[in-house]
Amino acid sequence: MAPSNNENDPIDIKNGLNLVLDKVRSTGSFMTSANIDTxxxxxxxxxxxxxxxxxxxxxxxxxxxxxxxxxxxxxxTETLVDESVRKSWQLDAxxxxxxxxxxxxxxxxxxxxxxxxxxxxxxxxxxxxxxYKLLIYEEGAFFLPHRDSEKADGMFGTLxxxxxxxxxxxxxxxxxxxxxxxxQTAPTSEFGISWAAWYADVxxxxxxxxxxxxxxLIYNLIHRPSTALLESRGSSTENITxxxxxxxxxxxxxxxxxxxxxxxxxxxxxxxALIYVLGHQYTNAALNFSRLxxxxxxxxxxxxxxxxxxxxxxxxxxxxxxxxxAVEDDGSxxxxxxxxxxxxxxxxxxxxxxxxxLSHVVDSGGIAVGRDIPFPKDMLIQTSVFDRDPDKExxxxxxxxxxxxxxxxxxxxxxxxxxxxxxxxxx
Numbered sequence: 535m536a537p538s539n540n541e542n543d544p545i546d547i548k549n550g551l552n553l554v555l556d557k558v559r560s561t562g563s564f565m566t567s568a569n570i571d572t573x574x575x576x577x578x579x580x581x582x583x584x585x586x587x588x589x590x591x592x593x594x595x596x597x598x599x600x601x602x603x604x605x606x607x608x609x610x611t612e613t614l615v616d617e618s619v620r621k622s623w624q625l626d627a628x629x630x631x632x633x634x635x636x637x638x639x640x641x642x643x644x645x646x647x648x649x650x651x652x653x654x655x656x657x658x659x660x661x662x663x664x665x666y667k668l669l670i671y672e673e674g675a676f677f678l679p680h681r682d683s684e685k686a687d688g689m690f691g692t693l694x695x696x697x698x699x700x701x702x703x704x705x706x707x708x709x710x711x712x713x714x715x716x717x718q719t720a721p722t723s724e725f726g727i728s729w730a731a732w733y734a735d736v737x738x739x740x741x742x743x744x745x746x747x748x749x750x751l752i753y754n755l756i757h758r759p760s761t762a763l764l765e766s767r768g769s770s771t772e773n774i775t776x777x778x779x780x781x782x783x784x785x786x787x788x789x790x791x792x793x794x795x796x797x798x799x800x801x802x803x804x805x806x807a808l809i810y811v812l813g814h815q816y817t818n819a820a821l822n823f824s825r826l827x828x829x830x831x832x833x834x835x836x837x838x839x840x841x842x843x844x845x846x847x848x849x850x851x852x853x854x855x856x857x858x859x860a861v862e863d864d865g866s867x868x869x870x871x872x873x874x875x876x877x878x879x880x881x882x883x884x885x886x887x888x889x890x891x892l893s894h895v896v897d898s899g900g901i902a903v904g905r906d907i908p909f910p911k912d913m914l915i916q917t918s919v920f921d922r923d924p925d926k927e928x929x930x931x932x933x934x935x936x937x938x939x940x941x942x943x944x945x946x947x948x949x950x951x952x953x954x955x956x957x958x959x960x961x
Contacts, residue, residue, distance in 0.1 A: 547777055547778070547780075547781055547808075548808070548915045550773075550777045551774065551777055551808070551810065551915050552915060552916065554770055554773045554774055554777070554836075555770075555774075555810065555833050555836070555837070557770070558770050558829070558832050558833045558836055559829060559832065560653035560828040560829035560831070560832050561650075561653045562650065562651050562652045562653020562654065562828055563651065563652065563653065563715065563828070564652070564708065564710040564713070564715070564732060564733050564736050564814075564828065565652075565708040565710075565715045565717065565730060565731070565732040565733075565736065565738075566647070566648055566650075566651025566652055566730065566731055566732075567651075567717045567728065567729060567730035567731070568647065568728065568729060568730075569721065569722040569726055569727075569728040570722075570726060570727050570728070570729075571722070571725070571726050572726075573640055573726075573727040574634060574636045574637050574639070574640040575588055575634055575637075576632040576633075576634055576637040576640075576697075576751075577631075577632055577633030577634035577637065578630065578631075578632060578633075578668075578697075579630060579631045579632075579633050580598060580601055580625070580629070580630045580631075581601075581629075581630075582597075582600070582601045583597045583598055583600075583601060585633075586598070588697060588698045589697075589698035589699055589700065589724060589725055590697055590698065590699035590747065590749055592746075592747070595670065595672070595699060595747035595749065598623075598625075598668075598670055598749070599623050599670055599672065601625065601629070602623035602624055602625055602670060603623070603624065603625075604617070604621075604622075604623060604624075605620050605621075605622040605623060605624045605669065605677075606620070607619055607620045607677075607680065608683055619677075619678050620676070620677045620678065621674065621675045621676055621677075622669050622670065622671045622675045622676075622677065622740075623669070623670045623671075623672070623675075624667050624668060624669050624670070625667060625668045626667050627665045627666060627667060627668075629668075630668055632665070641663050641693075641695075641753070642663075644663070644693060644695065644729050644731075645661055645662070645663050645693065645731075645755070648691070648693060648729075648731035648755065649661055651731065652691065652731060652732075652733065652827070652828055653828040653829065653831075653832075654690075654757070654827060654828060654831070655831050656757055656759065657759065660757060660758060660759050661755065661756070661757050662755075662756045662757075663693050663753040663754070663755055663756075664686065664753060664754045664756055665751070665752075665753055666685070666752045666753055666754050667751075667752050668749070668750070668751055668752070669748075669749070669750045669751075669752060670747060670748070670749050670750075671701075671704055671740065671743045671747065671748040671749075671750075672743065672747055673743055673744065673745055673746070674742055674743065675704075675740075675742065675743050675748070676739075676740055676741060676742040676743070677739060677740040678739055679707075679709070679737050679738065679739040680737065680738070680739070681734065681735060681736065681737055681738075682734040682738075683734070684734055684817055684819070684820060685754055686754055686756055687756075687758070687819065688756040688757050688758040688820075688825070689734060689754045689755065689756050689820075690733060690734060690755055690756070690757050690820070690825065690827060691731055691732055691733045691734050691755040691827075692731065692732055692734060692752065692753070692754065692755060693729065693730075693731045693752070693753040693754075693755050694706070694717075694729065694730050694731075694750050694751070694752055694753075695727065695728075695729045695750065695751040695753070696719040696723065696727065696728045696729065696748065696749070696750045697727060697749045697750070697751070698722075698723065698724060698725050698726060698727060699723060699746065699747050699748065699749045700723050700724040700746045700747075701719070701720055701723050701743055701745060701746030701747055701748045702720050702743070702744045702745045702746060703720060703741055703742055703743045703744035703745070703748075704719055704720060704740060704741060704742070704743040704748040705717065705718050705719075705720070705740075705741045706718075706719075706730065706738055706739070706740055706741075707738060707739050707741065708730075708732050708736055708737070708738040709736065709737045709738065710733075710736040710737070710813075711813065717730040719748060719750075720748075723746070723748070731755060733814060733827050733828070735814050735815045735816070735827075736814075757825065759824040759825065770836040771836050771839035771840050771843070772840075774836055774837060774839075774840035775839075775840040775843045775844055778840055778841070778844045778846065779844055781808075806913075806952060807909070807913050807950060807951065807952040808913060808915055808950075808951055809851075809853070809909070809913045809914050809915060809948045809949070809950050810833075810837065810915045810916070810948060810949045810950075811853075811914065811915070811916050811919050811946050811947070811948050812826070812830045812833070812834070812946070812947045812948060812949060813827075813828070813829050813830050813833075814826075814827045814828070814830055814947065815852075815945060815946060815947050816850075816852070816947045818852060818894045818902075821850050821851075821852060821894060821896050821900070821947070822850070822896065822900040823838075823850065823898055823900070824900075833949075834850075834949055837949050837951065841951050846951045846952065847897075847951065847952055848898075848949065848950070848951040849895050849896060849897055849903070849904075849949075849950045849951065849952075850895070850896050850947065850948070850949060850950065851892045851893070851894060851895040851896070851904075851947070851948050851950045852892075852893050852894045852945065852946070852947050852948075853890060853891065853892055853893060853945070853946050853947075853948055854890070854891050854893045854943060854944065854945055855888070855889070855890050855920050855943070855944040855945075855946075856887075856888065856889050856891075856941060856942070856943055856944075857882060857885060857887070857888045857924075857941065857942045857944075858882075858885075858886050858887045858888075858939065858940070858941040858942075859882035859883070859884050859885040859886045859887075859939065859940065860882070860883060860884040860886065860937055860938070860939055861880045861881065861882060861883060861929075861937070861938040861939060861940050862883040862884070862937070879923060879924050879927040879929075879940070879942065880927065880929055880938070880940045882940055882942065886939075889908060890908065890909055890910065890911060891906050891907060891908050891909070892904060892905070892906075892907040892909060892948075892950065893905060893906060893945075895907065895950065919946060920944050922944075924942035924943055924944050925943055925944055925945050926942075926943040927940055927941065927942055927943070928940065928941040928943075929941075
């Protein structure tokens with residue numbers, strides 16, 4: 535696929551890249567799950583209760599709760615307990631034992647299926663499940679929409695294993711971008727085991743349990759790859775290379791420095807860099823070519839192959855968009871609640887300032903080569919990246935002299951490439 539009209543037109547190049555990359559798909563999804571009729575008994579043992587048989591009886595479930603503590607949740611740097619946000623009980627991994635040695639082999643089978651279902655290209659021996667906690671949801675228990683924090687180096691996802699314990703409700707709703715999947719544990723809860731795995735950056739919630747007890751083991755999924763496993767498939771790489779070639783020639787004639795960041799005076803037909811937003815978000819610690827998830831692995835492999843052919847340098851980066859503006863007291867409603875967006879943020883009625891920065895940039899070795907580099911939105915290949923609720927808000931209420939204001943923060947992870955660049959000039 536090549537630009538149809540003016541091959542130097544940046545809009546044509548961006549549209550072409552979007553069309554090509556949208557067709558690159560992963561074999562998996564952001565959540566995978568299964569219900570099974572037979573599985574190894576884990577040999578659950580809790581010191582104050584004793585050995586727990588399967589299915590877990592009502593009497594044992596109540597006894598387990600007596601040994602538990604309320605489940606907390608994370609809010610920024612704080613760890614809080616608030617039953618209006620999360621209502622469940624838990625035991626930390628050190629507070630119980632799984633005594634059957636065959637259970638670890640069972641978990642390894644779950645992990646193998648999870649890696650395949652998530653579309654993760656990984657050496658199975660490099661993916662581990664680390665036991666984190668045991669959760670118990672009694673009638674009325676739930677957890678509002680949230681994301682899992684990365685609790686260990688290399689953590690990329692969560693594995694949940696639901697024990698036989700008859701209950702109703704407690705569905706897990708997993709959302710990513712505009713897609714939504716459901717994990718139901720109730721249908722097989724009387725005698726069967728069910729499991730699900732999802733990427734850590736996706737949003738999920740646990741709907742209220744309406745009867746019985748839902749008992750779940752939680753594992754952190756950890757991938758510490760020894761080598762990068764990114765290989766392009768060929769046809770998409772060729773199409774992307776054709777799209778990038780005219781841009782490379784134009785940039786070679788009129789290179790634009792970026793040592794101190796870019797301003798808005800970009801050459802009409804030759805932006806000095808292009809930025810493609812990935813499907814998942816990554817922490818700075820996890821920002822590495824070899825740790826990309828699902829479809830990001832596939833698309834980045836094609837981009838990397840094309841950049842190598844075209845003579846580009848390619849990086850990964852986290853970006854931040856910041857919008858600061860006035861919040862009007864006009865009595866209007868927004869997102870179902872007064873003056874607030876759908877996720878509890880205030881609506882900005884008058885924009886005062888907006889900025890975009892590459893907050894953290896790494897090269898092919900995962901080495902940080904730049905941070906806090908401003909760039910204009912013209913470099914973004916996708917046009918509607920930030921048409922969503924912000925990730926975070928800093929709100930300043932009304933004072934005697936000034937009206938209310940809010941600053942919204944948006945975060946994404948991107949593939950970022952420039953022509954014939956010296957990566958250390960980004961520092």
